[in-house]
Amino acid sequence: MNILEKFNLREDVLQFIETLGFKQYTPIQEQVIPCVLKGRDVIGISDTGTGKTHAFLIPIFNKIDVTKEKVQAVITAPTRELARQIYERAIEMNEVNPNIRIRLISGEVEKTRMVEQLEKGQPHIVIGTPGRLKDMFVQSEVLRLDQTDILVVDEADMTLEFGFLNDVDAIAGRMRKDLQMLVFSATIPQALQPFLKKYLQNPQMVQIEKTQSAAKIEHILVPCKHLSYTEKLLRILPGFTPYVCLIFANTRKLAAEVAETLRDNGYDCTEIHGDLSSRQRKNAMKVVSSHSASYIVATDIAARGIDLDGVSHVVSLGFPTSLEYYVHRAGRTGRAMRDGICYALYNDKDEASINQLKVKGIGFKHKDYKGDAWVELKPYGQKRIPKNDLVEKEIAKTLHRKNEKVKPGYKKKRNAEIQKIKQRQRRQMIKDSIKVQTKERNRQKQRELTYGNEDW
Numbered sequence: 001m002n003i004l005e006k007f008n009l010r011e012d013v014l015q016f017i018e019t020l021g022f023k024q025y026t027p028i029q030e031q032v033i034p035c036v037l038k039g040r041d042v043i044g045i046s047d048t049g050t051g052k053t054h055a056f057l058i059p060i061f062n063k064i065d066v067t068k069e070k071v072q073a074v075i076t077a078p079t080r081e082l083a084r085q086i087y088e089r090a091i092e093m094n095e096v097n098p099n100i101r102i103r104l105i106s107g108e109v110e111k112t113r114m115v116e117q118l119e120k121g122q123p124h125i126v127i128g129t130p131g132r133l134k135d136m137f138v139q140s141e142v143l144r145l146d147q148t149d150i151l152v153v154d155e156a157d158m159t160l161e162f163g164f165l166n167d168v169d170a171i172a173g174r175m176r177k178d179l180q181m182l183v184f185s186a187t188i189p190q191a192l193q194p195f196l197k198k199y200l201q202n203p204q205m206v207q208i209e210k211t212q213s214a215a216k217i218e219h220i221l222v223p224c225k226h227l228s229y230t231e232k233l234l235r236i237l238p239g240f241t242p243y244v245c246l247i248f249a250n251t252r253k254l255a256a257e258v259a260e261t262l263r264d265n266g267y268d269c270t271e272i273h274g275d276l277s278s279r280q281r282k283n284a285m286k287v288v289s290s291h292s293a294s295y296i297v298a299t300d301i302a303a304r305g306i307d308l309d310g311v312s313h314v315v316s317l318g319f320p321t322s323l324e325y326y327v328h329r330a331g332r333t334g335r336a337m338r339d340g341i342c343y344a345l346y347n348d349k350d351e352a353s354i355n356q357l358k359v360k361g362i363g364f365k366h367k368d369y370k371g372d373a374w375v376e377l378k379p380y381g382q383k384r385i386p387k388n389d390l391v392e393k394e395i396a397k398t399l400h401r402k403n404e405k406v407k408p409g410y411k412k413k414r415n416a417e418i419q420k421i422k423q424r425q426r427r428q429m430i431k432d433s434i435k436v437q438t439k440e441r442n443r444q445k446q447r448e449l450t451y452g453n454e455d456w
Contacts, residue, residue, distance in 0.1 A: 007033055013062045015096040026051035031206045033059050036150075036182065041200040044184040046208035047331055052184050053089055056152050063149070064124050066099040071145055075127045075152040076168055078159045079301060080106045081272065081285055086154065087127045100124050105132050105143065108282060118142045130159065130167035138170055148175055156185035158301050160192050161322070172199055187324045217330050217340045221354065221364045221380050224347050226442075229317040230258050232345050234265060236369040245313040247297045248329045249273075250320055258317070259297040269295040300325045314342040319353035326357060354380065 003024055004014045025033070028046050035042050036059035046052050060073045075090075077083040087104040094100065101121070105114060105128030114136065122144055126133070136143035151172060159165050172179070181199050185192070196203070224232040233247070249255035252273040259271035272285070300320060311333045319326055326344070333340025344364070346354060358364065366377040 007037060007059075007062075009058070009062050012093075012097040013058060016061060016093050017058065019092065019095060020054070022054075026055070028052050028206060028208045029055040029058070031204075032056065032182075035204045035206070036060070036180075037062060039180055041180060041203040042182045042206060043188065043196065043200065043203045044182070044206045044208075045186070045188060046184070046206075047186055047328065050208050053086055053154075056154075056182050056184070057086075057090055057093075060125065060150060060152075061093055061097075061100065064100055066097075066124065068124075069122060071122050071124065071126050071143070071148045073125045073150040073152070074133065074145055074148050074171070075125070075154060076130050076133060076159070076171075077127070077154045078129065078162060078164050080108045080129060082155060083127055083129050084108065084282075084285065090125060090127060102127065104128060105136055107132055111135075115140065115142050130164040130171065134167045134170050138174065145171065145175055148179065150180045150182065151175060152182045152184070154184050156183050156192060157187045157189055157324075160189065160195075162301050165192075165195060169195060169198075186328055189322075217333060217342055219330065219362050219364045220341065220343050221366050222343050222345050222368060223366075223377070224345050229254065229345050230261050233258065233315065233317065234261065236343070237262075237267070238372070239369040239374055240313055242294055242313040243310045245295045245315065246311050246329075246332050247295060247315040247317065248320075249297060249299055249317050252299055254317065255297050255299050262295055262297070267295050269297060272296065272298040300329070312340065314340070316342065316344045318345060318347070319350050319357075323353060323356055323360075326353075327360075327362075351381075 003022055004017060006025070009017075028044060028050050029052075032042055032044055032052070032055040036056060044052055044055065056075070060075075064072055075083075075086055077086055083104060083106045087102065090102050094102070101123040102125045103114075103117065103123040105126055107129060118136065119142060126143065126145070128136075133143070133145075137145045153159060153168055156165075159168060172181070179199070181203075183196065183200065183203075188196075222232065222236060227235070229249075247258060249258055255271055255273040259269050262269040314329055314333045316326060316329050320329075330340075330342040333342060344354075354364065364380055366380045367374050368377055369375075
């Protein structure tokens with residue numbers, strides 16, 4: 001069956017799909033579109049790049065009645081960048097139907113300008129960030145969402161993780177009781193369940209399994225030892241020849257520091273995180289869209305939902321608190337049947353995270369970049385013989401030494417040798433302990449000088 005004949009869509013929506021050049025629907029579109037058209041609530045679980053944005057845009061366009069002067073659909077996204085990206089895909093509909101009014105409500109648009117536009121007339125579709133939507137609807141009361149038919153919560157897990165779900169709750173709580181809600185997320189954490197139970201009625205669960213491309217990703221652990229993430233990154237970058245290298249930092253502060261350091265060292269780099277101004281974020285997204293920077297430094301929330309073609313390398317500076325985010329980081333490469341590679345820089349504190357990911361089935365290689373080449377290290381976690389065991393072996397050799405003749409006082413001499421071995425080992429343990437403590441103090445001082453108190 002022709003893609004245009006499948007769901008009995010409106011003529012203008014069919015023209016919209018034609019302009020997109022779709023040859024077939026993606027798995028999530030196949031399952032979500034008919035559910036939305038029937039008015040069902042939906043929970044969609046899928047990764048970025050599966051076509052989920054058009055999975056909700058296509059049926060929403062089909063349900064818009066341009067003769068009604070009210071907001072008929074609201075789409076929330078946790079970041080300005082993602083809201084802007086959804087908006088830019090949505091306004092392509094105006095090429096075939098300019099009568100559908102679509103507005104972007106986010107921090108990148110000046111508030112007074114938004115208020116003026118809304119006072120002139122309500123749009124049919126609103127796309128924005130939870131905080132600004134709440135401000136326009138609940139506080140300022142210039143955006144009328146009380147009679148809206150559909151609410152889409154995109155990237156729900158990130159919306160929850162970074163504290164924006166309360167804003168969505170405040171919006172949804174003032175909307176009509178028979179509201180149709182669509183929730184999309186890469187994961188459904190337990191803390192999201194109360195919100196889903198509160199607002200969704202008998203939702204259709206649509207879960208798209210990870211694609212085969214995930215198997216093409218090579219995971220490599222790289223030890224930092226006494227170096228910071230930034231210092232280690234500079235050491236290994238000469239070993240890369242990326243088309244696009246996406247570098248993930250756990251905090252805004254680290255992302256900014258890494259980006260500045262890369263630029264200072266001659267790398268064409270852009271950064272995407274919450275500490276940028278609206279203009280800086282816009283410029284960063286233009287750079288990303290044009291593929292004019294080989295290195296992109298980002299936090300998880302800033303990068304979520306942004307499609308980046310051609311990511312050949314991913315670098316994870318440590319591991320995120322939620323290990324699912326590491327999987328999402330790695331999944332940014334190895335797409336479209338291309339090979340991908342994810343380097344994870346680690347310290348001793350990351351042992352638990354690494355072991356948990358290994359249990360989940362991720363196979364890590366262990367490498368370091370030395371002398372202009374990548375070298376294989378011993379498999380991560382391979383146990384060395386404990387020093388006490390080595391001492392026991394040395395003592396055992398002394399005890400079982402074969403003597404041609406048993407001389408008088410040999411037991412006394414043997415006991416003296418054993419005491420020397422134990423004393424030597426004790427001195428070595430003290431030296432090693434002093435070294436470890438000294439390194440830890442130096443690292444702590446360096447972290448305080450470099451990062452101060454890390455925050456989001």
